[in-house]
Amino acid sequence: MKLAFSTLGVPGLPTADVLRLATAHGYHGVELRAHPEEPVHPGLSPAERADVAAEFKAAGIEILSVAGYTRVAAPGDDEAVVAEIRALLGLARDLGAPYIRVFPGGSPDQTSEEADATAARRLGTAAEHAADLGVRILLETHDSHRTGADAMRILGLVGHRHVGALWDVMHTWLGGEQPAESHAALSPHLGYVQVKDIASAEDTTPLPPGEGILPLADCVEILSRHGWEGWLCWEYEKRWYEKAAPLPDLLGPARAHLSRLLNDSA
Numbered sequence: 001m002k003l004a005f006s007t008l009g010v011p012g013l014p015t016a017d018v019l020r021l022a023t024a025h026g027y028h029g030v031e032l033r034a035h036p037e038e039p040v041h042p043g044l045s046p047a048e049r050a051d052v053a054a055e056f057k058a059a060g061i062e063i064l065s066v067a068g069y070t071r072v073a074a075p076g077d078d079e080a081v082v083a084e085i086r087a088l089l090g091l092a093r094d095l096g097a098p099y100i101r102v103f104p105g106g107s108p109d110q111t112s113e114e115a116d117a118t119a120a121r122r123l124g125t126a127a128e129h130a131a132d133l134g135v136r137i138l139l140e141t142h143d144s145h146r147t148g149a150d151a152m153r154i155l156g157l158v159g160h161r162h163v164g165a166l167w168d169v170m171h172t173w174l175g176g177e178q179p180a181e182s183h184a185a186l187s188p189h190l191g192y193v194q195v196k197d198i199a200s201a202e203d204t205t206p207l208p209p210g211e212g213i214l215p216l217a218d219c220v221e222i223l224s225r226h227g228w229e230g231w232l233c234w235e236y237e238k239r240w241y242e243k244a245a246p247l248p249d250l251l252g253p254a255r256a257h258l259s260r261l262l263n264d265s266a
Contacts, residue, residue, distance in 0.1 A: 001220075001223065001224075001228070001229060001230060001231065001232050001262055002028040002029060002062075002063075002230070002231050002232070003026075003027050003028055003029075003231070003232055003233075003234070003255060003258055003259075004027055004028060004029035004030055004031055004064045004164075004192075004231055004232070004233040004234070005021075005022070005027055005030060005031070005233065005234045005236070005247075005251065005254075006030075006031040006033060006067065006194070006233055006234065006235040006236065007030060007031065007032055007033045007038065008031075008033045008038075008067070008236065008237055008238065008239050009206075009234075009235070009236035009237070009238045009239075009247035010038070010238065010247050010248070011033075011037070011038070011238060011239040012037060012038060013039075013095075014039055015039050015040065015052055015055055015056075016055065016118070016233060018030060019055060019059040019061055020030055021251055022059070022061045023059055023060070023061065024112075024251075025251040025252045025255055026255055027251070027255060028061070028062060028231075029061060029062035029063065029064040029105075029231065029233075030056075030061060030063060030064060031064045031065045031067050031101075031194075031233045031235070032063055032065070032066055032067060032095075032097070033067050033070065033239075034066045034067055034069075034088060036050055036093060038069065039052075040052055040066075040091075040095070040155055041091075042068075042087040042088060042090070042091045043133035044091070044093060046094070049091065049094040049095060050061050050262075052095055052205070053094065053095050053096050054244075056095075056096075057096075059125045063095050063096060063097040064097065064098070064099065064192065064231055065092075065097055065098070065099040065100060065101055065138070065166075065191075065192070065233075066088055066091050066092040066095065066097050066099070066100045066101070067100075067101040067226075068084070068085075068088040068100055068101055068102055069103060070084040070085055070088065070102045070103065070105075071102075071103050071104065071105020071106075071143075072085070072102050072103070072104060072105065072118070072119040072122050072123055072139065072154075073104045073105050073106035073107075073110070073115040073116070073118050073119035073144060073145070073154070074105040074106065074107060074118075075107050075109065075110060076258055078118075078121065078122055078125070078168065081259075082122055082125050082126050083120050085100070085102060085123075085126040086126060086129055088100040088102075089126070089129060089130050089135050089137070090133070091190050091227075092133070092135045092196070093133040093134065093135055097135065098134075098135060098136060098191075098212070099135065099136050099137075099138050099166075099191050099192065100135060100136075100137055100138065101138050101166055102120060102123075102137060102138070102139055102140070102152070103139075103140055103142050104139065104140075104143055104144045104145035104150075104154070105143055106118075106142070106143070106144030106145065107120070108155040112153070113147075115144060116153045116154050116157060117157070119139070119145075119154045119264060120154050120157035120158045123137060123139070123154070123158045123160075123163045124157075124158050124160060124163075125254060126163075127158065127163050129164050130162040130163070131160075131161075131162045135162070135219035136161075136162050136163070136164050136169070136190070136191055137152055137162060137163045137164070138163075138165060138166040138191040139154060139155065139163070139164070139165055139166065140165075140166040140168050140171075140194070141165070141166070141167055141168045141171045141172050141175075141182070141186070142168055142171050143171075146168075146171035146172065146174060146175040147171075147172050147175035147176070147177045147181075147182065148165070148167070148172055148177055148181065148182040148183070148184070148185030149177065149181070149185050150175070151165050151185070151186065152165075152185045152186070152189075155189050163189075164189040164190065164191045164192060165186045165189040165190050166191055166192060166193075166194060167182060167183075167186050167190060167192075167193045167194065168194045168196075168235070169182070169193065169194065169195055169196065169214055169215075169216065169219050170194075170196050170198060170204070170214055173203055173215065178215075179215050179217075179218040179219045179222050180218075180222055182219075183219075183222045183223070183226070184249060187226065190228070191230070191231065192230050192232070192233055193218070193219065193223065193230070193231065193232050194233050194234075194235045195209055195214075195216055195232050195233065195234055195235070195258065196209070196214065196235050196236065196237070197209050197210065197211055197212030197214050197216065198212045198213065198215070199212050199213065200212075200213060202204065204237075205241050205243070205244055206236045206237045206238065206241055206244050207259055208236075208245075208250045208253060208254050209234060209254050209257045210257040216258075216261060217261055217264070217265075219233070220258075220261040220262060220265050221261075221264075221265040223265075224254060224262070224265035225265070232258060234254055234258070236250070236254075248252065
């Protein structure tokens with residue numbers, strides 16, 4: 001498995017500095033948070049996109065994913081949501097990233113059937129464009145669909161190989177799923193895995209991997225046992241937790257811990 005980290009942990013940091021952190025601490029890739037407050041987002045010009053892609057290529061670091069904020073199950077107009085997805089897909093294609101991330105984002109005002117159908121309809125519409133560009137759309141286990149079983153209700157309706165799953169191990173655990181259950185649901189569609197750690201279900205302030213209660217060792221062992229050779233991406237939610245320790249000093253110890261888990265599961 002290859003290791004990446006998310007720029008959610010270093011909000012607003014220039015691309016050159018992100019790359020210095022990745023190379024200094026031995027990470028293979030980076031998940032780019034695609035938001036207007038970040039250096040990389042869908043509003044970049046073609047020349048700016050080419051510059052970012054060239055920077056990563058020169059550093060030998062892969063862009064794992066463009067992590068967007070489109071909420072595919074949310075009530076409202078399909079056309080606007082599909083347009084957001086297409087914009088993310090275009091950015092990923094221009095940067096050479098294999099994946100984009102979208103959220104479910106269903107509303108309490110919807111029934112689960114309505115939310116599932118809405119998300120599946122929009123993802124199905126965007127899937128052919130994704131196939132044309134060679135990028136996969138990954139639905140993260142999050143918010144209204146935080147477990148693998150929840151996400152599979154949508155993915156089963158879509159049934160397209162360019163629409164898959166992003167396993168956020170915190171959300172599936174908070175949803176009451178054990179790692180084996182999450183893996184069984186998501187494995188046919190799995191793009192990559194977001195790892196993180198927290199103190200408790202009540203205190204989700206981010207911690208370095210191994211310092212909290214999430215079953216990361218179990219997740220890695222299950223992935224290894226099934227021969228999965230994809231990406232583990234450390235998502236440290238510094239952007240949402242101002243008092244959390246700065247990410248740069250944690251990158252080395254986190255990589256060492258994840259590497260130990262990989263070695264132990266080999």
